[in-house]
Amino acid sequence: MELMKKIWEMAKTDRKRIVLPEGDEERTVVAAQKIKELGLADVILVGNVSKIKEKAESIGVNLDGISIEDPETSAKLHDYINAFYEIRKNKGMTLEKAEKIVRDPLYFGTMMVKMDDADGMVSGAVHTTGDLLRPGLQIIKNAPGVSVVSSFFIMMVPGSKYGESGMLLFSDCAVNPNPNADQLAAIAIATADTAKKLCNIDPKVAMLSFSTMGSADHELVDKVRTATAKAKELRPDLLIDGEMQLDAAIVRKVADQKAPSSPVAGNANVLVFPDLQAGNIGYKLVQRFANAEAIGPICQGFAKPINDLSRGCSSDDIVNVVALTAVQAITNK
Incomplete structure (x- = not known):
């Protein structure tokens, strides 16, 4: 904490x-x-x-x-x-x-x-x-220059070696049901900026999918690939990479096998989910199975801060x- x-x-x-x-x-x-x-x-x-x-x-x-x-x-x-x-x-x-x-x-x-x-x-x-x-x-x-309002959770996993000593940001887990590639890119950028500004960490953003660096072909994977490319183009100063599976994003040994050249794989501290179903299920799994503290959902992208709570x-x-x-x-x- x-x-x-x-x-x-x-x-x-x-x-x-x-x-x-x-x-x-x-x-x-x-x-x-x-x-x-x-x-x-x-x-x-x-x-x-x-x-x-x-x-x-x-x-x-x-x-x-x-x-x-x-x-x-x-x-x-x-x-x-x-x-x-x-x-x-x-x-x-x-x-x-x-x-x-x-x-x-x-x-x-x-x-x-x-x-x-x-x-x-x-x-x-x-x-x-x-x-x-x-x-x-x-x-x-929306705040000026922000195309989509989104949300994130700060996940604090006790005793974990993943992320920043057990802290990771999960996005978007509460707002956008099925973001398109442009929206997903905007969510990735917003969450990276939030990680720097609010959490004082250097963001390493993993764009999650069921595929890692071309291991599968599907329209759902295409959306994440396109979003990753757009995010990199818009903000070359940020470490954003994908598409990648969750284990490749946070486990060094898996990353060395599946994405050895990625600057993010194995070290991700910001996880961007492809849609709301995956994000909402993902944070609740970690919260319950890992006894994690889930702080949020915190909204990002509004001109002034208004935030949500879990009921x-x-x-x-x-x-x-x-x-x-x-x-x-x-x-x-």
């Missing part, structure tokens, strides 16, 4: 305002107190004030010093409604619809980030990834994702 210690320390240096729109959810309330005590961020809980306070009291959580924003009574509500209408009016949005939509805590929280009343948002303890992505894509939108998350998971979101806000400057 050396990485998270560094993330925590960095978050403390420039405390950011992070919105938690699932304000009366038990794990979220517990996490809010922990985040406040650790000094990782200034938390803003969104929801009905009475419900949030009742929940906190029932589980013995102290909310002193933690902001609560109720969409129904907020002085900012109508500004957010008007701003949301302006953002979406070319898509058929009306003021009447906007008034209903922005009252939803996820949309309200996203508007807080958009309007610079918060620096980032974390949701997903009770909502799906799609619930988070819809307002994110409608309101926050099976713990309060400690929320704390870590909030810290990562805060650091994204710091490094996005």
